[in-house]
Amino acid sequence: MTTVDTSKSGGAHGGHGGHGHHGSYLEPRSSFLATIWDWATTVDHKKIGVMYLFAVLFLFFVAGVLALMVRTELLTPVRFVDGKVVGQELFSLFYPGEEATSVNKGNTVYNRIFTLHGAIMVFMVIVPSIPSSLGNFFLPLMIGAKDVAFPKLNLLSWYIYVIGSLFGIAAITQGGVETGWTFYTPYSSNTDFGQVTLMVLAAFILGFSSILTGLNFVVTVHKLRAPGMGWFDMPLFVWATYATAIIQVLATPVIGITLLLLCLERVFKIGIFDPALGGDPVLYQHFFWFYSHPVVYVMILPGMGIISDVLAVQSRKHIFGYKAIAFSSLGIAAVSFLVWGHHMFTSMGEIASVVFSGLTFLVAIPTAVKVFNWISTLYKGTIALNTPMLYVLIFLFLFSIGGLTGLPLATMSTDMHLHDTYFVVAHFHYVMMGGTIMALMAGLHHWWPKMFGRMYNEFGGMVGAILVFVGFNVTFFTQFFLGTQGMPRRYASYVTEFQTLHQISTVGSFILLLGFLVHLFVFIHSLMAGAKAPKNPWGGLTLEWVADSPPETHNFPHEPLVKNGPYDFESTVPPHWDPKDYPLENAGAHKH
Amino acid sequence: MSTVNSTHEHQSSGGGVPYKKYKHAHHWRSQSEEFDAVKLGFWLFLATEVLLFGGIFCAYAIFRMMHPEAWKEGSSALDWRWGGLNTVVLLLSSYTMAASIFAVQTGQFARAKRNLLITLFCGCLFVAIKMTFEYIPKWSGFFFILDPSLATYKAAAVEGKTAFMGLFQYVEGYGGKRPGELFTHPFAKDPNVPMWWSVYYSGTALHALHVIIGMILIARVYIKLGKGHYGPTYYSGVEIAGLYWHLVDLIWIFLFPLLYLIH
Numbered sequence: 001m002t003t004v005d006t007s008k009s010g011g012a013h014g015g016h017g018g019h020g021h022h023g024s025y026l027e028p029r030s031s032f033l034a035t036i037w038d039w040a041t042t043v044d045h046k047k048i049g050v051m052y053l054f055a056v057l058f059l060f061f062v063a064g065v066l067a068l069m070v071r072t073e074l075l076t077p078v079r080f081v082d083g084k085v086v087g088q089e090l091f092s093l094f095y096p097g098e099e100a101t102s103v104n105k106g107n108t109v110y111n112r113i114f115t116l117h118g119a120i121m122v123f124m125v126i127v128p129s130i131p132s133s134l135g136n137f138f139l140p141l142m143i144g145a146k147d148v149a150f151p152k153l154n155l156l157s158w159y160i161y162v163i164g165s166l167f168g169i170a171a172i173t174q175g176g177v178e179t180g181w182t183f184y185t186p187y188s189s190n191t192d193f194g195q196v197t198l199m200v201l202a203a204f205i206l207g208f209s210s211i212l213t214g215l216n217f218v219v220t221v222h223k224l225r226a227p228g229m230g231w232f233d234m235p236l237f238v239w240a241t242y243a244t245a246i247i248q249v250l251a252t253p254v255i256g257i258t259l260l261l262l263c264l265e266r267v268f269k270i271g272i273f274d275p276a277l278g279g280d281p282v283l284y285q286h287f288f289w290f291y292s293h294p295v296v297y298v299m300i301l302p303g304m305g306i307i308s309d310v311l312a313v314q315s316r317k318h319i320f321g322y323k324a325i326a327f328s329s330l331g332i333a334a335v336s337f338l339v340w341g342h343h344m345f346t347s348m349g350e351i352a353s354v355v356f357s358g359l360t361f362l363v364a365i366p367t368a369v370k371v372f373n374w375i376s377t378l379y380k381g382t383i384a385l386n387t388p389m390l391y392v393l394i395f396l397f398l399f400s401i402g403g404l405t406g407l408p409l410a411t412m413s414t415d416m417h418l419h420d421t422y423f424v425v426a427h428f429h430y431v432m433m434g435g436t437i438m439a440l441m442a443g444l445h446h447w448w449p450k451m452f453g454r455m456y457n458e459f460g461g462m463v464g465a466i467l468v469f470v471g472f473n474v475t476f477f478t479q480f481f482l483g484t485q486g487m488p489r490r491y492a493s494y495v496t497e498f499q500t501l502h503q504i505s506t507v508g509s510f511i512l513l514l515g516f517l518v519h520l521f522v523f524i525h526s527l528m529a530g531a532k533a534p535k536n537p538w539g540g541l542t543l544e545w546v547a548d549s550p551p552e553t554h555n556f557p558h559e560p561l562v563k564n565g566p567y568d569f570e571s572t573v574p575p576h577w578d579p580k581d582y583p584l585e586n587a588g589a590h591k592h
Numbered sequence: 593m594s595t596v597n598s599t600h601e602h603q604s605s606g607g608g609v610p611y612k613k614y615k616h617a618h619h620w621r622s623q624s625e626e627f628d629a630v631k632l633g634f635w636l637f638l639a640t641e642v643l644l645f646g647g648i649f650c651a652y653a654i655f656r657m658m659h660p661e662a663w664k665e666g667s668s669a670l671d672w673r674w675g676g677l678n679t680v681v682l683l684l685s686s687y688t689m690a691a692s693i694f695a696v697q698t699g700q701f702a703r704a705k706r707n708l709l710i711t712l713f714c715g716c717l718f719v720a721i722k723m724t725f726e727y728i729p730k731w732s733g734f735f736f737i738l739d740p741s742l743a744t745y746k747a748a749a750v751e752g753k754t755a756f757m758g759l760f761q762y763v764e765g766y767g768g769k770r771p772g773e774l775f776t777h778p779f780a781k782d783p784n785v786p787m788w789w790s791v792y793y794s795g796t797a798l799h800a801l802h803v804i805i806g807m808i809l810i811a812r813v814y815i816k817l818g819k820g821h822y823g824p825t826y827y828s829g830v831e832i833a834g835l836y837w838h839l840v841d842l843i844w845i846f847l848f849p850l851l852y853l854i855h
Contacts, residue, residue, distance in 0.1 A: 146619035149629045215636045223629040224619070253640040257647030261794060270790035271772030272651055278662075278784040279772075283654055287647060554618075 024453065024550045043151035046551060048158050049137030050451065053444075056133055059124045059165065060437075064513065066117040071475075071509040073110055074502050078103055078493035087493065103493070110492035111178035112194065118181030119199060123206045124165050126436050127295060130302035131248070132161070132213055134443050135241045137451060139217060141544035141551065142235045144226025144560040149219035157212035164205035171198035180490065182292070185273035185284040189265040197266050204259040207252045210298075214248025217241055226543070228562035235542045235566040236312075236325050240305025243329040247294045247301075247336060255291035258284065282347045289340035297336040299432060300399075301329055303439030304370055307395055309566075310446045311374055313540040314389040315381030318567040321373040328366035335362050345412055345419070353412055360410035367403055371396065384538070387461030391442035394469045398434025402427060405480065420490075423483025426476045434472060441465070441519070448523070449537050453550040454530030460522035467515030474508025542566045611823035627828050634832045638839050641802070645843050648795045652850060655791060659784035664855050666788025669769060671741065674725050675852035678718050679844065685714030686841045689810070693834045696827045701817065704830075708814045711837065715807040722800055730789075733767025734760040792851060799843055806840045809833040 025046045029035040039047055069090060078087035088106030092098075095105055140148055148154050171177060175194040179187055183203075188196050221242045225234070234242075262284070264270045271277025273284040304325075312319040319325065341348060341356030348356070374396060383389060405427045408414040418424065449455050478501045479487075487498050494502065536545040541564065547555050564572055609615075620626040656663045688707040695704035724736045735742040737759055745763045768776035771793045775786035813833045816822060822830050 150633060151617070151619070153633075211640055215633055215640075218636060219629050219633045222632060223625060249636055249640055250643060253643035254647055257644045260798075261647070261651070264794060265772075268771060269773030270794065271786060272655075272790050272794070274772070277772045278655075278659065278787040279790075280654065280658065283651065287650070 023552060024548065025553050026453070026550050041155070043147070043155050044553060045136050045140050045148045045151065045154060046451075046555075048154050049133050049135070051158060052128060052136060052161070053133035053451075055161070055165065056125055056129045059120055060129075063117050063120040063125055064516065066113050066120070068509055068513060069113050070110070070117060071506040073106075073113075073492060074494070075506050077496055077499060078106065107492045108178060108193070111180075111490070112176035114490060115177050115180050116172055119177065119203070120168065121432075122181050122295075122299075123203050124161075124168060126299045126432055127206075127210060128161060128213070129299075129436065129440050130306065130443065131217070131241055131244055131298070132157075132209075134306065134440070134447060135217065135244075135302060136213070138447060138544055139220060139238060139241055140224065141547055141555055142238050142542050142566075143221065143224060143229060144543045144556065144562065145220065145224035146554050146556070146559075148216045149223055150216050153212055154216055157209040157216070160205055160212065161209040164202050164209060167198055167202035167205060171195040171202060174198065182288060183259075183262060184288075185262065185265070185279075185281045186275060189262060189274050197263055200259045200262050200266075204256060204263070207256050207259070210248050211252045211256075214245035214252070217245035218249060221245075226560050226562055232323065232326070233562055233565055234326075235305075236308035236319065236322070236329075237302070237305035239326040240301045240303075240308070240329045243333040244298050244301045244305075246330075247298050247333050251291045251294040251298070251337070254287060255295075258287035258291065261287075282344065285344050285347065286340065289343045290337075293340040293343065294333075294336040296431075297332050299436045301332060303395070303436045304329065306439045306443035306446075307374060307392055308370075309540075309542065310388045310442050311377055311392045312567045312569075313446070313538050313542075314386065314392065315378055315383045316539060316569050317377055317381035318569055319373070320376035320379075321369070322565075322567065324369050325373050328369045331366035332363065335359065335366070339363060342410055342415075345415060357410055357412050361407070364403065364407065371400060371403075386445075386458055387456070387465055388442045388446035388538075390462060390465045391438050391445065394465065395435060395438040395442060398430055398438060398469075398472065401477075402430030402432075402434050405430065418483060420488055421483035422479040422487045422489055425489050426479035426483060429476045429479075434476075438468075441468070446538065447544070448526065449533030450544055450547070450549050450551070452527060452530075453533050453548075454526050455533050455537065456526040456530060457522050460518060460525070464515050464518035464522060467511055467518060469515075471508050471511030471513070471515050475505050475512055476508070478502075478505045478508070539569075541568060541572060610820045611826040614821075614826040623826070630828045630832065631835075634835055638835060641839055641843075645795075645798070645846075648791065648798065649846065649850070652791050652795065655784075655787050659782065659787055662782040662784035662788050665780070665782050666785050666792065667851060667855050669730070670726075670792075670852050672852040674721060675848050678721050679848050681714050681718050681721070682841045682844050685711045685718075686838055688714070689834045689837045693827065693830050696817065696822050696830050697824055699824045701823075705814060705817060708810055708817070712807055712810055712814070715803055715810070718803055719800055722796065726796075728760070729763075729766060730769040731767060733763050733765070735763055735766075737761055795847055795851070799840070799847060802840045802843070806833070806837045809836055 025044055029038050039051065042048065072090055073088060076087045078085060080086070083101065085101065085103055085106060088103070088110070091106045091109040094109045098105075136148070136154065140146065171194070177183075177194045177196050177199045179191065179196060183196065183200060188200070221234070221238060261270070261272050265273055265279075269277070272279045273281050275281055308319055308325055339356060339360045339362075341352060342360045345353045345356070374392075405423070409418055409424060409427060445456060445461055482498055482501050482505070485498070485501075487494055487501075533549040535547075535549055537549075538545075543556075543560055543562070544551075546560060614623070616623040616626040620629070688710040692704045692707035692711065695701070695707060725739055729735050729739070735745065742761060742763070745766055746761075765778060768778065769789055770776065770786070771790035772786050775789060777785070780786075810833050813822070813830050816829060
């Protein structure tokens with residue numbers, strides 16, 4: 001064994017749990033219904049992770065379709081021709097049979113669609129994406145545990161997530177919401193349009209799911225590490241997930257009370273956020289961003305964890321600056337709580353704005369520490385340029401652009417010009433999509449063989465990755481230009497000078513769609529006809545590669561005993577070793 | 593273990609077994625590790641509860657700063673004696689809760705059950721006092737006839753009174769102290785008094801909801817204790833119900849002076 005000694009039980013094992021082979025966690029039950037029931041009532045973190053993964057990917061598809069509708073509408077500016085509205089033909093689907101004589105209807109549909117895109121992407125896709133799917137699956141495996149600390153609670157958070165998403169879908173089908181995903185008051189508290197209360201409740205419920213998952217992970221990391229695994233023997237994905245979990249636990253309750261007060265405001269008119277009743281709408285923004293800014297790091301930190309692990313394995317080199325990366329995760333988590341004010345530069349005093357601007361720059365430091373360490377890891381590494389690695393490189397490229405374009409937004413003088421323009425839209429898409437989603441894709445390809453026991457088609461994966469990369473840049477890089485030229489965000493129409501850039505952006509979004517469809521096809525093909533995956537296709541040294549592909553129900557036949565660090569490639573892997581040549585069973589390994 | 597679905601068998605976490613036979617869930621090395629983890633998890637959960645109420649306290653502080661006159665007027669409408677009585681009730685219940693945990697740890701089950709019952713009774717009393725003597729009169733102007741302050745208010749009432757359901761009496765001009773737009777109290781001096789009531793009702797109602805959830809937890813512990821599920825070697829359920837109850841108490845300890853005592 002490379003990393004661990006699984007041949008004898010780890011001593012303090014309590015004497016129960018896997019003796020003999022259990023079979024893969026994916027093994028179906030006696031009948032179809034029994035299998036469904038088994039999955040619906042499972043407390044196995046792997047099954048729950050897979051269920052999250054498919055739910056998240058489905059909602060990602062839904063939100064993607066909504067984004068494409070937005071982009072399609074923006075192909076041409078809205079204008080009147082012979083007293084009829086032209087440029088919003090797509091939206092006539094939403095009010096069939098009626099002829100559009102004013103832009104109001106189309107604009108309302110536009111507002112609804114971008115709100116739903118944002119709300120679904122933030123609350124239902126990006127926040128739970130990596131922690132709840134890959135985190136759930138791999139956190140216990142990576143620390144050599146049989147499950148998360150509270151398996152039933154884990155199942156409960158899954159059901160809360162489903163209920164929250166159903167509330168969201170109900171809100172969409174019952175009229176939708178047009179407040180934007182931030183639900184700013186007093187518009188959100190006073191508007192009669194649509195189902196704001198339902199959507200806000202959905203976000204509230206999803207918050208509970210997030211809290212419970214985070215709580216579970218913190219306790220898991222503290223209490224369930226395998227014998228021999230100290231804090232600094234943990235893979236960096238575990239560190240990142242741990243930092244994420246702390247933010248989830250500490251930030252989410254604040255959005256909970258905020259959304260609850262917003263619901264009370266709408267139902268009982270308590271007026272806390274309504275200036276007409278003596279309330280303060282800026283207080284809503286403070287509350288909202290006190291959660292929603294840290295949550296930006298809930299979105300990106302697990303992605304950074306994936307990058308650290310995939311990058312080290314695929315370039316077969318000890319990660320450069322292990323502790324620097326681990327502590328920068330915690331540093332980002334800490335700073336994340338101090339920067340919320342940069343969303344309200346115009347509604348705070350001068351001194352507060354300067355302070356928040358300065359604190360915002362601080363985030364760049366731990367982030368840059370990570371990026372430099374990743375690039376240093378690549379230096380003289382044995383880089384395997386496959387789909388996960390390609391996505392890592394895409395991440396580094398896109399995330400650096402996303403991070404650096406954050407700086408002019410943190411600088412007050414430039415922010416005055418760029419605020420609420422497409423520059424902001426491009427910036428956060430580079431971070432959220434170019435960061436988190438690209439990291440998710442890297443992790444998904446890297447761990448796909450482990451999760452489902454089958455290899456994916458490497459050529460297909462590469463083609464998909466290249467299409468996504470090209471499509472993404474064509475879509476969003478143009479938006480930096482649009483923003484600096486003054487195109488405001490959230491507008492259904494624009495002056496004709498912007499049309500060329502908007503059209504390039506729209507073409508890019510369809511290339512992006514094509515890329516993801518290629519990935520979908522590759523994944524389906526892999527599940528149906530993929531080659532059987534070996535235990536350790538990439539030569540990783542972390543514990544999940546010791547488990548079977550796919551892992552058995554209890555993860556490991558015996559509790560693993562950690563003998564070497566997660567990235568000790570130099571001491572455990574022979575030079576020029578290729579995973580295809582022979583399995584890595586014989587490489588001797590000693591801790592440090 | 594040769595059974596395929598052993599996951600489920602190991603997951604009972606003491607669901608239907610006497611405490612002596614309690615076996616920790618399959619993914620823990622020992623029962624004490626499991627207990628430590630449960631406690632750590634629950635403390636984290638309590639942190640989220642504190643942050644949840646943090647929003648209310650923050651709103652209190654900001655609006656107090658924005659509308660000090662409204663805060664003065666609003667808080668003077670609260671009777672510190674009812675708040676004080678409820679504080680005593682909750683403190684007593686916290687003591688009996690702690691005593692019942694100690695009793696379970698030392699195997700004195702009758703004593704534990706007695707203390708749990710007193711805790712439950714105090715919880716009910718808290719909610720009853722809150723509803724009968726505070727929420728109902730302020731919201732609607734209907735006073736419970738045994739309310740000692742009724743005589744005072746009747747004397748000061750604008751116009752007569754009407755009996756209601758035998759147990760309640762209506763005092764004209766007293767009610768209508770409601771949050772936000774629902775505010776109809778005719779004698780408010782400061783236009784922002786409805787804000788005060790918004791914060792008052794949000795805070796105390798959210799707290800009362802936590803009291804009720806705490807009572808449900810304690811009732812569950814009481815029933816499981818009756819079935820012999822807890823004892824000196826296994827009592828995590830009792831302990832976390834206790835932790836939750838102390839949190840409920842703690843939040844009231846902050847709400848009480850902020851709402852009732854300072855003007």
